[in-house]
Amino acid sequence: MGSVVRMPKGTNTINIRAQPFQAGGVSSSGQSPGERCKFVPPKYNPGETAIERGSSESLKIIMEGKTRIIDAWMQHPTPGFSQHPMFESLRRWTRGAALSSDLSLDATIRTMNEGGVRTGLISAWWGPQGPLIENDEVASFVRAYPDRFIGIASVDLYRPMDAVRELRRCVRQLGFRGLRIIPWLWNLPPDDRRYYPLYAECVELGVPFCLQVGHTGPLCPSEPGRPIPYLDHVALEFPELTIVAGHIGYPWTAEMISLATKYPNVHIDTSAYKCSRYPRELTDYLRGHGRKKVLFGSNYPMLMPADCLRDLASLGLDDEATRMFLYENAERVFSLTST
Numbered sequence: 001m002g003s004v005v006r007m008p009k010g011t012n013t014i015n016i017r018a019q020p021f022q023a024g025g026v027s028s029s030g031q032s033p034g035e036r037c038k039f040v041p042p043k044y045n046p047g048e049t050a051i052e053r054g055s056s057e058s059l060k061i062i063m064e065g066k067t068r069i070i071d072a073w074m075q076h077p078t079p080g081f082s083q084h085p086m087f088e089s090l091r092r093w094t095r096g097a098a099l100s101s102d103l104s105l106d107a108t109i110r111t112m113n114e115g116g117v118r119t120g121l122i123s124a125w126w127g128p129q130g131p132l133i134e135n136d137e138v139a140s141f142v143r144a145y146p147d148r149f150i151g152i153a154s155v156d157l158y159r160p161m162d163a164v165r166e167l168r169r170c171v172r173q174l175g176f177r178g179l180r181i182i183p184w185l186w187n188l189p190p191d192d193r194r195y196y197p198l199y200a201e202c203v204e205l206g207v208p209f210c211l212q213v214g215h216t217g218p219l220c221p222s223e224p225g226r227p228i229p230y231l232d233h234v235a236l237e238f239p240e241l242t243i244v245a246g247h248i249g250y251p252w253t254a255e256m257i258s259l260a261t262k263y264p265n266v267h268i269d270t271s272a273y274k275c276s277r278y279p280r281e282l283t284d285y286l287r288g289h290g291r292k293k294v295l296f297g298s299n300y301p302m303l304m305p306a307d308c309l310r311d312l313a314s315l316g317l318d319d320e321a322t323r324m325f326l327y328e329n330a331e332r333v334f335s336l337t338s339t
Contacts, residue, residue, distance in 0.1 A: 068118045068119065068327050069115070069116050069117045069118060069119075069296065069305070069309075069326045069327055070117070070118070070119045070120075070121065070295075070296065070326070070327045070330035070331065070336075071112070071115075071117045071119070071120045071121065071296065071297055071298050071300065071305055072121050072210075072244065072246070072269040072271065072295040072296060072297040072330050072334075073121065073123065073210075073246050073269055073271035073272075073297035073298065073299050073300075074108075074120040074121060074122045074123065074297075074298060074299075074300045075122065075123055075125065075133060075299075075300065075301065076103075076105065076108050076122055076133070076138075076141050077103055077108075077301045078103065078132075078133050078137060079103060105141060105144055105145065108120075108300070108301075109145060109148060111300060111301075111304055111305065111306075112148065112305060114304070114305070114306045115298070115304060115305025115306035115307075115308070115309060116305070116306070116309070117298075117305045118148070119148060119149075119150060119327075119336075120148060120149050120150070120300070121149075121150050121151075121152050121177065121178070121330070121334065122138055122141055122142070122149045122150065122151060122152065123138065123151075123152040123153075123154065123180045123210075124137070124138045124151070124152065124153055124154035124180070125154055125180075125182070125185075126154040126155055126156055126157075126181075127182070127185040127186065128157075128158065128185070128186055130156075131154070133154075135151070135153050135154065135155075135166065135169075135170050135174065135176070136174075138151045138152070138153075138176075139151055139170075139174045139176075142174075142175070150176075150177050150334070150336070151170065151174060151175065151176035151177065152176060152177065152178045152179070152180050152210060153166070153167055153170035153171070153174075153176045153178070153179050153180070154179070154180050154181065154182075155167055155179065155181070155198065157181065157186050157188065157192075157194045157195065158194070160194055160197045160198070161197070163197070163198055164197050164198060164201045167179055167198060167201050167202070167205070168201065168205065171205045171207055172205075176207070177207055177208075177334045177335065177336070178202075178207045178208045178209070178210050178244070178334060179198060179202055179207060179208075179209050179210065180209075180210040180211065181195065181198070181209070181210075181211055182211065182212050183211055183212060183224035183225055183230075184212065184216040184218070184220045184221065184222065184224050184225055185220070186224075187220065187221060187224060188224060189223070189224040189226075189230035190211055190224070190230050190231055190233075190234050191229070191230045191231075191233040191234050195234070199234065199238045199241050200238075202241055202242075203238065203240045203241050206335065207242075207334075207335075208242040208243065208244050208267075208333055208334060209241055209242065209243050209244070210243075210244040210245075210246060210269075211231075211243070211244075211245060211246065212225055212245075212246050212247050213225050213226075213227050213231065213245040213246065213247060213248070213249040213252070213256055214247045214248060214249040214250045214251065214252060214253070214256075215250065215251060217272070217302075225247075225249075225252075226252055226255070227245065227249050227252055227255040227256045227258075227259050228252070228255045228258070228259070231243070231245065231256075231259060231266075232259055235259060235262075235263040235265070235266050239263070239265065240265070241265060242265045242267070242333060243263075243265060243266045243267065244267045244268075244269055244295065244333060245259075245260075245266065245267065245268050245269070246268075246269045246271045246272070246297055246299070247269075247271055247272045247273070247299070248268060248269075248270055248272075248273055248278070248279070248282055249268070250273070250279065253279045253281055253282055254281055256268055257281060257282065257285050257290065260285075260290060260293045260294075261289070261290065261293075266293075267293050267294070267295060267329070267333055268282075268290075268293060268294045268295070269294070269295040269296070269297035270282075270294065270295070270296055270297050270308070271297030271298055271299035271303075272297075272298075272299040272302060272303065273303075273308070274303065274307055274308050274310070274311065275308060275309060275310070275311040275312050275314060275315055276310070276311040276314065278315070282294070283315050283316070286315060286317060286321060286325060287315070287316060287317060287318075287321060291317075291320065291321040291324050291325070292324055292329060293329070294324075294325055294329065295325070295329045295330045295333065296308075296309070296325055296326050296327075296330070
């Protein structure tokens with residue numbers, strides 16, 4: 001690729017090509033920040049079996065680090081976020097592997113490198129009790145590693161006008177590329193009136209609205225995550241709004257696919273699911289007419305990108321579908337550039 005697509009109004013172009021960070025300073029390991037943030041692809045082992053290595057040429061290219069995977073849903077686990085009691089069920093499911101106590105940015109970068117991820121869309125979190133990961137914290141992560149992270153904002157749904165102003169600040173001043181609200185966190189489906197000023201502002205700013213769809217991992221009601229009727233209403237009333245629905249919508253994945261098929265601006269990201277756990281209907285959609293509508297996501301730190309992609313070959317994607325899934329769709333949807 002190499003073309004520049006439409007950018008959010010009032011912001012500068014972001015180049016997602018990974019380059020060493022040039023700021024000074026040396027870590028205790030003797031590495032400069034630039035050395036620590038540089039993309040280091042996972043090793044390609046010719047002795048692996050075909051299914052481990054991947055049967056198509058595109059999968060070999062991924063393992064050799066010649067592609068630019070974009071992770072559409074990541075969080076850097078700050079202490080307030082990772083230790084929150086609501087994530088206890090996730091810790092139980094993952095036997096404590098999720099939400100590691102190693103909270104350094106270097107650890108997150110290492111995890112990205114291990115999974116072949118060059119660029120992470122890293123999100124703030126805001127709930128009824130306030131921010132769990134503040135927008136300014138996310139901005140500091142992006143400043144530390146500007147060639148590896150892109151910020152996604154979150155705001156206070158209970159104060160709609162303050163929320164609109166904060167979103168505007170995040171996009172215009174901090175260079176963020178989207179807004180994420182977690183409906184189950186608020187127990188408010190996305191067609192609630194409090195979202196609507198934010199939808200209008202997303203359209204004006206030219207950035208996507210991102211949300212979770214499907215059942216909840218934490219012990220909260222799942223109903224706000226049902227795609228139909230709630231997200232269906234939003235897409236009908238805001239046809240210009242770009243929507244990225246994360247976590248595949250399970251157990252209502254067929255509903256989510258129907259919305260992504262019905263509406264040109266509705267997309268799905270695969271965060272919180274490994275390739276080995278994609279429902280059959282999602283795999284068929286990825287291989288066929290939905291190849292332009294699905295983005296890769298991990299939901300790090302709940303899942304590691306490398307674990308999510310380990311069984312990528314089993315999906316049976318051709319080279320075009322693989323490129324679209326791993327980075328081209330994200331570049332287009334989030335108005336990024338590629339070089």
